Amino acid sequence: MSLTREIKDFALDLGYHDVGVTTAEPFTWFAGEMESRREAYSWVIDGRLKMIDCATPTSVMPSAKSIIVVVYDYAREGFPAELTGKLGRLYQSRSYVAPHNRIHGARRHLYKEFLESKGMEVTLAPNLNVPERMAAARAGVVTFGKNNFAYTKDAGSFIVLTPFIVDAELEYDEPTIEAPCPENCRLCIDACPTGALEPFKLDPRKCIAYNCFMSQDDYAPSTSSHIAPEIREKMGSWIHGCDICQEVCPRNQRKLKANPPVNEFLARIAAEFDLHKVLLLTDEYYETVLRPVMYNYIRGKKYFQRNAAIALGNSGDRLHVPYLAQALEDPEPLVRGYSAWALGRLGGTAAKAAVEKALSRETDESAKGEMESALAM
Numbered sequence: 001m002s003l004t005r006e007i008k009d010f011a012l013d014l015g016y017h018d019v020g021v022t023t024a025e026p027f028t029w030f031a032g033e034m035e036s037r038r039e040a041y042s043w044v045i046d047g048r049l050k051m052i053d054c055a056t057p058t059s060v061m062p063s064a065k066s067i068i069v070v071v072y073d074y075a076r077e078g079f080p081a082e083l084t085g086k087l088g089r090l091y092q093s094r095s096y097v098a099p100h101n102r103i104h105g106a107r108r109h110l111y112k113e114f115l116e117s118k119g120m121e122v123t124l125a126p127n128l129n130v131p132e133r134m135a136a137a138r139a140g141v142v143t144f145g146k147n148n149f150a151y152t153k154d155a156g157s158f159i160v161l162t163p164f165i166v167d168a169e170l171e172y173d174e175p176t177i178e179a180p181c182p183e184n185c186r187l188c189i190d191a192c193p194t195g196a197l198e199p200f201k202l203d204p205r206k207c208i209a210y211n212c213f214m215s216q217d218d219y220a221p222s223t224s225s226h227i228a229p230e231i232r233e234k235m236g237s238w239i240h241g242c243d244i245c246q247e248v249c250p251r252n253q254r255k256l257k258a259n260p261p262v263n264e265f266l267a268r269i270a271a272e273f274d275l276h277k278v279l280l281l282t283d284e285y286y287e288t289v290l291r292p293v294m295y296n297y298i299r300g301k302k303y304f305q306r307n308a309a310i311a312l313g314n315s316g317d318r319l320h321v322p323y324l325a326q327a328l329e330d331p332e333p334l335v336r337g338y339s340a341w342a343l344g345r346l347g348g349t350a351a352k353a354a355v356e357k358a359l360s361r362e363t364d365e366s367a368k369g370e371m372e373s374a375l376a377m
């Protein structure tokens with residue numbers, strides 16, 4: 001059996017959906033594209049991820065010869081209705097950049113150990129951030145959609161791609177750098193609430209997912225906790241991710257309709273999930289309900305609370321007013337400010353009175369500004 005065959009068999013045996021192999025040649029087109037869009041993407045270029053540098057695999061691992069890309073189909077389990085429209089399916093699956101002591105992280109680690117046992121030097125994320133969708137298409141395991149997601153034939157775009165750089169020469173797969181979308185289809189582009197998409201191009205600054213996660217102070221050089229009011233209004237009930245441009249896609253319908261059973265752990269989380277509790281977040285709720293699922297981007301309770309305030313404000317339901325009024329007393333100015341925004345958006349006498357009272361005692365300038373804007377809505 002060839003080494004490449006052994007490598008592929010082991011990945012499939014571990015439960016990966018597919019595996020492909022490509023060379024470690026630089027992703028020159030990708031690096032050029034990133035450079036030309038530096039303003040929109042400086043958070044992944046100048047921050048920890050160093051996406052332009054990583055487009056040259058030998059700059060990450062000088063002995064790099066090949067990239068093995070494994071594909072995990074995360075929609076093999078179901079998703080509970082309670083979390084639909086609030087948490088992206090990818091995050092519900094806990095399969096994206098999972099820590100080593102969780103099942104999906106352990107699988108990645110086992111695969112790395114296997115490759116090392118074959119005498120290879122191996123590098124993978126977080127030390128490796130090669131453009132994974134490009135690597136996967138060059139390794140023949142995905143094609144593209146106009147929504148920029150990578151698709152496999154059987155699992156649609158509900159997949160996690162993990163590249164491993166190795167120092168061995170292997171047998172390479174035929175690239176599949178193509179986009180087999182139905183002719184004239186633009187359902188994803190038209191469905192995006194914020195207008196973040198054009199064919200094969202995303203403006204991350206408008207994307208709901210980006211705003212949920214990356215709008216954090218000091219997350220990357222260009223990020224801050226502020227979310228523009230015109231984006232907040234369009235975030236709907238999403239607090240961690242957004243699946244809209246994948247949900248409408250004809251290439252995902254078979255998978256969406258499959259409806260497999262929900263994993264028991266996720267069902268437990270879903271049963272306890274409550275936006276009021278996210279807004280008025282306690283340490284215990286954060287540790288037992290939010291962190292086990294949403295472990296990978298948001299660093300700090302206040303960002304979950306801000307996102308919950310936005311979701312409640314967008315609900316149009318004034319039954320949420322007492323909870324938002326209580327959040328006006330939160331120690332974090334960010335939470336007080338966004339709760340005021342939500343109250344302004346819901347409107348009504350009780351909401352207005354709560355914001356007026358909070359404004360009379362507010363000392364933080366940014367929260368004050370949000371409260372004044374809320375009263376002017």
Ligand code: SF4
Binds near residue numbers: 192194208245246
């Ligand atoms: S994830 Fe949501 S906001 Fe972002 S591009 Fe897709 S539909 Fe638009």
Ligand code: SF4
Binds near residue numbers: 181186187248250
């Ligand atoms: S919605 Fe249509 S255009 Fe968009 S990715 Fe799916 S098939 Fe392609």
